[in-house]
Amino acid sequence: MNGWPLYEVFVRGKRGLNHVHVGSVHAPDAEMAVHAARDLYTRRNEGVSVWVVRSADITASSPDEKDPLFAPAGDKVYRHPTFYPIPDDVPHL
């Protein structure tokens, strides 16, 4: 049964948050992948919404392109909003 495709799983924890990548599952099709994701990744009341995406359908950046893609942002400290104090009780920031 190794022929089942791989799906990446995204779970939204609570209303108002975004979906977060949590892992992957094997499943015969997308609907069963939602079931498998529900069973594996929302067992402890973590989720209110699940997305699944065929892993093969994700286009990723290549490690070879790391420098041209990301290095130019490394020395631009003025893009960071580091001068604002963040209240202690604001989560998910």
Added chain:
Amino acid sequence: MHEETVYDALTGAPDDARWAFGTGFDDPLAGVDTTVPEGVAPADLGAYCLMLGDDALVLAQRLTEWITRAPELEEEVAVANIALDLLGQARLLLARTAAAGVLGPCRERAGASVPDEDALAYFRDPGEFRCTALAAAPNGDFAHLVVRLLAAATLRLAAFDRLRSSRDPVLAAVAAKGVAELSYAREHAARWVVRLGDGTAESHRRIRAAVEAVAPLLADVFTPTDVELRLAAGGAAVDPAALRAEVLGVLDAVLAHATLEPPSWPAGAPPRGRLGDHGPEVAELLAGLQGLARAHPEATW
């Protein structure tokens, strides 16, 4: 203690209600008023909850036998989740049985430290179990698993849906909690039946054989016992005969979607398992289920 803020609503409170590992549970009905409503015979209510609880306990054990044998890890977790849901229903229903005063000799067989619902689960003999053959029949292949689960979950969901308005508020609450669990179990099984029935020639052959094997197990599930008839007349239980058309209608619809001819559903037969009349498979199942608890009744883990 963290200061309460509007952001607490975003993160939510921790909910450990689904954790159920190890011994040392609290009384599952702690804080619940278990007074049996007026006009409902406690012995009948206890016997009825025992029927529903035993179906769940025994089917959970059958599903658990699939652990390490499922075709994929993902499917194994799905089956285990459904088994855990059923086990939770069994625990509440057996606790309700005991609270209604129905315990019998198992209370003496178990040690004093064993909770009532565990005494019922682990210290009754096969003839004292009230599960139907649909729940207790031995496992077959994966097609058999999903067809039996489809039939059992469809039947149980139809009953629980009505039991939400039972005159016993405890049973009504157990049913209300179980409806969502059973809806998921039924949907999961139905999806597999459709995929295998409408899959390859081999999967179609296997699912058809599974339907032929499971259909006879429905012979006695729609036949009420005297206990069920008395309770149903008083609004505390469901007469299973009233579920037949709905359950077979759902099964026919799923099978049609799976490109399968509906089988010739069996005519009604007198109740067997509900009266404690079981085949040898129940004794074998209970040997596995009860062996540890009987050998080490004081064990904790």
